[in-house]
Structure formats: structure tokens, C-alpha cells
Amino acid sequence: MRLYNTLTKRFEELKLGKTVKMYVCGITAYDYSHIGHARTFVFFDVLRRYLEYKGHNVIYVQNFTDVDDKIVRRAVEEGKTQGEISRIFISEFLRDMSKLNVRRPNYMPKVTDHIRDIINYVERLIELGYAYEVEDEHGCDVYFHVPSFEGYGKLSGMSLDELNRHRIEPNPKKRDVKDFALWKSAKDEDFKANAVFDSPWGYGRPGWHIECSVLSSKYLGVPFEIHGGGRDLIFPHHENERAQSFAIFGVEPVKYWIHCDFVTIGGEKMSKSLGNIVRIRDFPDGEVLRYFLLTAFYRSPLDYSESSIERARRSYNYLRNTLLNLDMEISALRTFGIDRDGVGFDALRHLRDFELAMDSMNTPNALSIFHSLARDVNRNLYVMSLSELEECFRIFTTFSSILGLFEGYERIPTLPKDILELVKEREVARMEKDFERADRIREKLKERGIILIDTPKGTRWMTKHF
RNA sequence: GUCUCGGUGGCCGAGAGGCAAGGUACCCGGCUGCAACCCGGAGCACGGCGGUUCGAGUCCGCCCCGAGACUCCA
Numbered sequence: 001m002r003l004y005n006t007l008t009k010r011f012e013e014l015k016l017g018k019t020v021k022m023y024v025c026g027i028t029a030y031d032y033s034h035i036g037h038a039r040t041f042v043f044f045d046v047l048r049r050y051l052e053y054k055g056h057n058v059i060y061v062q063n064f065t066d067v068d069d070k071i072v073r074r075a076v077e078e079g080k081t082q083g084e085i086s087r088i089f090i091s092e093f094l095r096d097m098s099k100l101n102v103r104r105p106n107y108m109p110k111v112t113d114h115i116r117d118i119i120n121y122v123e124r125l126i127e128l129g130y131a132y133e134v135e136d137e138h139g140c141d142v143y144f145h146v147p148s149f150e151g152y153g154k155l156s157g158m159s160l161d162e163l164n165r166h167r168i169e170p171n172p173k174k175r176d177v178k179d180f181a182l183w184k185s186a187k188d189e190d191f192k193a194n195a196v197f198d199s200p201w202g203y204g205r206p207g208w209h210i211e212c213s214v215l216s217s218k219y220l221g222v223p224f225e226i227h228g229g230g231r232d233l234i235f236p237h238h239e240n241e242r243a244q245s246f247a248i249f250g251v252e253p254v255k256y257w258i259h260c261d262f263v264t265i266g267g268e269k270m271s272k273s274l275g276n277i278v279r280i281r282d283f284p285d286g287e288v289l290r291y292f293l294l295t296a297f298y299r300s301p302l303d304y305s306e307s308s309i310e311r312a313r314r315s316y317n318y319l320r321n322t323l324l325n326l327d328m329e330i331s332a333l334r335t336f337g338i339d340r341d342g343v344g345f346d347a348l349r350h351l352r353d354f355e356l357a358m359d360s361m362n363t364p365n366a367l368s369i370f371h372s373l374a375r376d377v378n379r380n381l382y383v384m385s386l387s388e389l390e391e392c393f394r395i396f397t398t399f400s401s402i403l404g405l406f407e408g409y410e411r412i413p414t415l416p417k418d419i420l421e422l423v424k425e426r427e428v429a430r431m432e433k434d435f436e437r438a439d440r441i442r443e444k445l446k447e448r449g450i451i452l453i454d455t456p457k458g459t460r461w462m463t464k465h466f
Numbered sequence: 467g468u469c470u471c472g473g474u475g476g477c478c479g480a481g482a483g484g485c486a487a488g489g490u491a492c493c494c495g496g497c498u499g500c501a502a503c504c505c506g507g508a509g510c511a512c513g514g515c516g517g518u519u520c521g522a523g524u525c526c527g528c529c530c531c532g533a534g535a536c537u538c539c540a
Contacts, residue, residue, distance in 0.1 A: 002482085009470085011482095025540075033540085040540040070538070162468050162536070208538085230540030231471085237539085260540070261471075264533075271539060295479070295489080300472070301533065308478060311490045318489085321503055328503095357480085365480050368488035375488095378504055435499055442501090453502060462502095 001051075002360045004299055006234060006257040007155055011360075014225075014256060020056045021224035022048065023216040023254075025233055026108065028065040029089035030074050033096050034277035035289070035304060036263040036270045040230045042293045042404070043260050043361075045102040047228075049402050050358050060105040061219045063212060064090050066112050067195050067205050075193035082195035083112070092281065099286035101404040107219050111211040114218070115197045118206045121214045121248065122182045130247040131182055134173040139185040139202020146178035149243045155257060156235035180240050181207035209240040217245060217253070227254040231261050232269075263293075265304045278304060287405055291316040294363040294403060315371070316405075322374035323396060323406060328453065328460040329381055330389045331412040335420060342385030347373070347395045354399055363403070370399050382457045412462050419450065423459055426452070 001014045024044045027033060044060075051058050066086035075085045090110075097104075111118070122142055125131040130148050133140040146152050146163075153160055163178050186196040186203040196203040216224065222245060229238065238257065245253035263270045270277050283289050292312035296302035333339060350373040357365035377384075377392050384392070400406045415423065426441040442452045445461075453460045 006470090027540075028538085037540050043540095068538090156535075157469055158536070159468080165468080165536070228540095231534070232539050234470085235535055236537090262534075262540080267533070269534065269539090273538070297480075300479085303478085305478095307490090311478060315489050318504095325503070356482090360482085362480070364478095364489090365487070368480065371488055375505090379506095381504080430499075433499075439500075451502085454498080454500090455503080456497060 001054075003256065003258055006238075006259050007252075007254070009157065012256065016051075016056060016225060018055075018057055019059065020051050020226065021059045021061075021220040022051075022226040022228065023061045023063075023212070023220060023224060024105070024227075025212055025229040025237065026062040026064050027089070027093055028068050028070060029086040029093065030068070030070040031089060031272060032279045032281055033089075033093050034263075034270060034272070034279050035283070035293075036230070036277070037093075038096070038100055038280050038289060039263050039293045039302065040228070040260045041097060041102050042100055042290055043298050043363075044228050045100075046294070046363065046403060047226075047258075047361060048103070049404060050361070053398075053402050059107075059220060061107045061109070061216065062105040063215045064093075064108060064110045065208070065211060066090065066110045068208060072189050072193045072195050075195070076189045080193075082193045085193075086110075086112075096280040099280065100290050101286065101407045103404075109215050109219065111206060111215075112197075114211070114214060115199075115206070117214050117218055118210055119183075119199050121210065121244075122206075123200065124248055125182065125244065128247060130244075132175065133201060134171075136185040138187070139199075139204055140183070141173075141181055141185050141204075142183035142201060142207075143174055143179040144182050144240070144244060144247075145175055146180070146243065147176055149247055151246065152178070152243050153239065155242050156239045158235065158239075180209065180236065182210050182244075183207060209237055210244060212237070212241045213244040213248070213253075216241075217249070222249045222253045223251055223255060224253070226256050226258055228258045228260070231259045232271075234259060260298045261296075261301045263304055264301045267303065270304065285313075287407075288313045288316050290404060291367075294367060297364055298361055315367070319370060319374055319400075320406065322377055323400075323409065324412075324462055325381055326377055326389060326393050326396060327412045328462055329384075330386065330393060331414055332458070332460050333386050333389070335414045339386045340383060342388045343380055343383050345376070345380055345384050345388040345392065347388070347391045350376070351395050351398065354402075358402065366399070366403065370403075373399070382455075410463065415450075415461065419445065419448070423452070423461070427459055430454075 002011050003014060005012045027037060048058050048060050067082055071082050071085050075082050131142055131144050133142050153163060183201055184204050184207055190196050190205060195205055197205055242253060265276050292309055295312055350369055354366055354369045357369055422441050422445060426438045429437040445452060449463055450461050
């Protein structure tokens with residue numbers, strides 16, 4: 001595969017063994033997830049599916065940040081605890097992901113279940129001379145000292161000079177403006193939200209960034225192959241995470257840093273702070289949303305609008321209708337017990353093209369190949385042999401399972417004799433232009449869950465409206 | 467200001483130096499008892515200026531425009 005590595009700033013041929021370890025930063029559980037989150041997790045879900053399709057054993061870890069400033073703030077506002085707030089939004093997130101056909105990662109660790117690991121890690125950073133303690137009213141803060149780590153800035157492409165500029169007033173107790181918190185001593189609101197943990201530095205809670213270093217190394221070891229997330233995480237989150245992990249383990253912790261671009265709306269980034277979000281839970285059809293998210297290359301922004309969604313819906317419907325047409329034809333040939341000579345249909349050609357597109361995770365291109373297959377299928381629907389139709393069906397479902405579409409599809413059965421008799425009876429009625437009788441039979445079969453469709457080549461059927 | 471990523475048809479959006487995918491919209495036609503699909507045709511594009519090359523949307527340089535990061539973010 002060939003993907004853009006943020007660390008080296010170029011497209012690289014991925015050198016992967018049988019096992020591929022992948023970590024993707026999960027959500028901070030303080031609000032409902034929106035379409036921007038959906039994009040990132042759908043993308044990495046497709047990457048995972050494709051790697052598995054190529055025969056890799058993927059170990060996929062995605063954390064939940066369930067203790068953090070924003071969670072505490074919301075908890076205090078609503079008179080709840082940090083645990084209550086994060087529990088709500090973690091379960092909402094899981095619901096959203098299953099609506100989008102995103103498969104569960106192998107591990108989804110929560111920060112609060114790993115406080116001990118985090119403390120050990122912070123202690124180790126202090127011992128190694130990368131971190132220092134600063135007294136505060138309820139205990140100590142611990143900061144990572146950025147100048148002690150030589151390669152800082154490499155991931156985000158920023159020089160130390162640039163990083164010395166700052167927009168907000170830094171805490172004067174820090175030794176350097178770039179230093180960031182590993183451990184934050186408890187404030188009044190933290191006690192109120194029950195978001196405090198005992199530590200060698202008194203009551204407090206982990207800083208943002210440290211959890212990902214700890215959880216990735218704990219579940220995957222170091223180094224691991226793929227680290228992903230949205231583009232907005234490159235700085236400071238991933239820069240800091242890399243610094244922490246490199247400091248502890250003494251090696252480049254991640255081989256390939258992969259980042260997704262944003263979902264925009266009216267050309268602007270969709271984000272909670274701008275208040276222009278569309279929640280996943282408010283979107284009516286998960287698969288259409290998933291399809292939409294795959295229509296742009298992962299490194300380009302994707303603009304959300306009513307009309308772009310509408311276009312995605314139509315494209316999606318075309319593929320879905322083709323799947324039905326294909327399956328209806330297979331079921332009809334089987335039921336009638338007939339076959340045809342075939343046309344020498346080359347479905348494998350589409351598969352090769354599809355893999356070529358997917359090797360660079362070019363999902364819009366992959367969708368375009370998918371559409372060519374569909375067009376070819378529709379053109380040749382009534383001339384392909386049964387084995388050709390089945391070959392197409394197999395490739396069609398290979399595409400859809402890699403992309404995670406049409407997951408609930410149920411195959412159309414061959415008809416039992418008594419129903420087939422009714423279908424034949426109706427054909428006779430239609431031939432005699434007795435449409436009243438034909439419609440009666442159609443209605444009768446509909447009550448038994450069979451929907452009849454008339455084609456130029458005879459009557460076909462399906463079992464449910466999609 | 468520094469850094470990163472972009473700029474391709476009416477719109478969305480691929481493009482791996484060698485005939486510019488695919489989708490949608492509009493128009494025309496076919497299929498059709500009804501219904502649901504589907505098929506064919508036509509039209510339509512590489513931000514600008516240089517350079518490298520037999521050949522550049524693709525590589526290099528400069529410029530213009532847009533988005534983002536530098537502050538919580540997927």
C-alpha cells in the first residue's frame with residue numbers, strides 16, 4: 001500500500017508484516033459525535049478491512065479519553081460526575097459507529113482504567129530527566145520539558161522558533177513555553193466532578209496526550225506500524241505523543257502517521273467550537289452517510305451540503321439497485337432452471353482495478369470502479385450465464401464488504417413450486433392483458449413477502465424493499 | 467507571520483509523465499399495462515506565468531486564491 005506519512009511528508013510504500021498494529025485516537029467523551037468524527041473512523045475502518053482483505057492480521061486499538069477539561073466542565077454544569085458524562089457519550093459513540101457499519105476495534109481502552117499505567121509512565125519520564133514537577137495548591141503538576149527532547153517539531157513540521165510563539169499566556173511556572181502537562185493537580189471543579197485520582201503528586205488527573213502514549217505502547221508495544229487520527233491532532237497532540245513515547249522507549253515509536261482531512265461545511269471546518277456540526281445521530285441513513293464519506297480522498301477536505309448528500313444518496317441507490325438486479329436475475333435463473341451461453345464477462349478486471357485504487361486508499365476511485373462494475377452488470381444482465389452472474393455477485397460483495405456497504409443485505413431465495421405457479425399464472429394473465437388478475441396475484445404475493453418486478457425478460461422478484 | 471494541504475466540467479470528485487475516471491444536474495432517445503429498476507446518446511474542465519521533457523493535470527520555481535495548524539478539536 002502507498003499512503004502519505006505525515007512524519008516524512010511524502011507518500012510511502014508501506015512495508016508491513018503479517019501482523020499490522022494500528023492505533024487511532026478516539027474521542028473525548030463530552031458530547032455527541034458529528035460527521036467529522038465519522039469521517040475519520042470510517043476511513044480507518046476501511047483501511048483495517050482492506051488490510052485484512054489483503055491477508056494481514058490487524059490489531060486495532062482506539063482509546064476513549066474519559067477524563068479531561070471539557071468533560072469536567074460539562075459534568076459540573078450538569079451536576080453530574082465525570083464518569084456519568086463520559087459513560088453517556090461513550091455509549092452514544094458506539095451506537096453511532098454501529099449505525100455507520102464501523103467494526104469494533106480489538107481494544108477500546110479508557111483512560112480512567114489505566115491511571116496506574118499513566119502514573120508509572122510519568123514517573124519514568126521524570127527519572128529519565130524529560131519531565132519535572134511544579135508545586136500547585138492541591139499537589140504538583142508534572143510537565144514534559146520539550147527542549148530535553150531533540151526531535152521535537154518533526155511531525156508537525158514546525159521549528160522550535162515558531163513553537164516559541166504562543167497565543168495564550170503560558171503558566172509562568174513552566175521552564176519553557178513549549179512544555180506541556182503530563183499530570184495536572186486537582187482543581188475545585190475536578191473534586192466536584194469526581195475526576196481526581198491519587199498519585200505521587202497528590203490528587204490530580206492525567207494531562208491530555210499522555211494517555212495515547214501509554215495505551216498504544218501497552219496494547220501494541222513500540223514501535224507499531226500505523227497511527228491515525230484527524231488532521232487537527234497533528235499538533236499538539238501527536239507531536240507531544242511522539243515526544244513522550246520516543247523519550248521513554250528511545251526509538252521512533254510509529255512507522256506511519258496517517259491523517260484524515262476535515263469535513264467542512266460551506267468551506268469551513270466542521271467543529272464544535274464553530275457550532276456548525278451535524279451529528280451522526282441526527283442523520284437518517286448510516287450507509288448513505290458512510291458512502292458520502294468515502295466519496296472524497298482521505299487527504300482532501302470533504303464539503304457537507306444537502307446537495308452533496310443527495311448526490312451520494314443517488315449514487316448509493318444505483319449500486320444498491322444493481323445488487324438487487326443481479327441477485328434477482330440469479331434467483332430467477334435458478335428458479336426457472338435455465339442458463340445461458342454467457343458473454344465472456346471479465347469481472348476480475350474490475351477487481352484488479354479496485355485493488356489498485358485501494359492500495360492508496362483512494363476510495364473515490366474505488367467507488368468509480370464499483371460503478372463501472374455496476375454499469376457492466378446492468379448492461380449484460382440478461383445475457384450473462386449463471387456462473388458469470390455469480391462471479392459478478394461475488395466481486396460485488398467483495399467490494400461492498402471492503403467498503404462496509406450493504407451490510408444488511410439478504411439474498412433473494414429461489415421460489416418454491418406453489419409460488420412459481422402463481423408467477424407463471426400471472427404471466428399468462430398479463431399476456432392476455434387481464435391486468436386486474438395480474439395485479440391481484442401480485443398483491444397476494446406481496447402479502448407473502450414477495451415483491452414482483454416485471455422486466456423485458458420476464459417477471460423477477462425480491463423479498464423486501466430496500 | 468511560520469508551517470501543512472488544496473485549486474480539474476453547471477456542481478461533486480479521481481488522476482501512478484503517455485488518448486482527462488466516475489457520479490450528479492440539464493437536454494435527447496430507448497425499455498414499459500401499471501409499478502420499480504435499467505440502457506443508449508449528446509454536451510461540458512486541468513487557477514496564472516515560466517522551466518525540465520519527445521511528451522506535464524502529473525515533476526521544479528515563482529505568483530494568485532482557498533482551507534487548516536500554531537488555542538480545545540476527528
